[in-house]
Amino acid sequence: MKIVAVTACATGVAHTFMAKRAIEDAAKERGHEVKVETQGATGIEDELTRKDLREADILIIASDVKLARTERFEGIRKVNIPVAAAIKNAGSLIKKIEEKLKEE
Amino acid sequence: MNESADRSVDYYIDPSKIFQSGKKTEIFKEMIDDVIKKSAFDFEREEVLEEIEKRESLSTTGFGNGFAIPHGKSSQIHTPIVVLMKTEQKLEWEALDDQPVSIIFLLIVPKEKGEAIHLKLLSRLSYHLMDKKIQEAFKAAETKENCEALLNQLLV
Structure with missing residues (x-):
């Protein structure tokens, strides 16, 4: 699976x-490809490209604030979680996503 | 103490801190007072304290396994200060994993704009602190020198 994510606090x-x-770490541990964009105090880093987003099976948005450039994320399957949930439970989140996507 | 002119981050390290109070607010005060009293860093306590508490009230900075990373800004410093304190005490922090905290990384960041390099260093520190191996290394580090060497690995 290819997972992309955006984090912001x-x-x-x-x-x-x-x-x-x-x-x-959680994605790699379960054998997935992963790329995570950060929207922090220094701006956007490791920005998700159109290609990244096109190829992604799921977009995780782990954010407590309003994100920039969200128009890129339209039409993509996503899960929204608070940033703390990603820090605490990234492993179980990825597992849940695996199950959800398998059901379909 | 732990000061270096050409470094882009300053440190204040106390590997065996004993806090007078177990209350978060008092802990922050003590940490900042230590830094101001025992080092050459000079800034106003209240501004930083207010920032740190504002941040803490948004959500806990205790990110699990006994670690916390509170942070706030000061308009009176130009280089960020990483204050690292380890204690034998088990401090209640309402951490994400509900475990008490004994290793605190307090980040004091300059308020001024144009501090992108500093912020990058701090973000790198945060990123690496999620690494279990690095967490273990900080738990095992007993002296100021050990702690400083670890910080250097992550920040330089």
Whole structure:
């Protein structure tokens, strides 16, 4: 599965990047391809390209704030979660996504 | 203490801190007071404290496994300060995993604009702190030198 994600938190310094790492680790551990864009205090990093988004099976939005450039995400399957949920439960989130996508 | 002119991040490290109070607000005060009293860093406590508490009230900065990463801004510093304190005490932090906290990374960030490099360093630190191996290394680090070496690995 190819997973893409966007993370963002209130200050944009710490949790944005912790969530990125948590999602990357959890996805890789379960054998998925993953790319995580951060929208932090330094702006957008590791920006998701059109190609990334086209190829993605799922987009995880782990954010506590209003995101920039959301027009890119239209028409893509997504799950919205608070940034803390990604830090805490990235593993079970990925499992849940696997199950959901398998059902269809 | 732990100061270096050409580094883009300053440190204040106390590997065996004993807090007078277990209350978060008091802990923040103590940490900031230590930094101001025992180092050459000079800034106003109240501004930073207010920022840190504002951030903490949004959601807990205790991210699990005994670690917390509170943060706030000061308009009186030009280089971010990473304050690392380890304690034997088990501090209640309402952490994500409901476990008490004993390793605190307090980030004091300059308020001024144009600090992109500093922010990048701090984001890198946050990113690496999710790594279980790095968490174990910080748990095992007993001296200021050990802690500093670990921070350098992550930040330089």
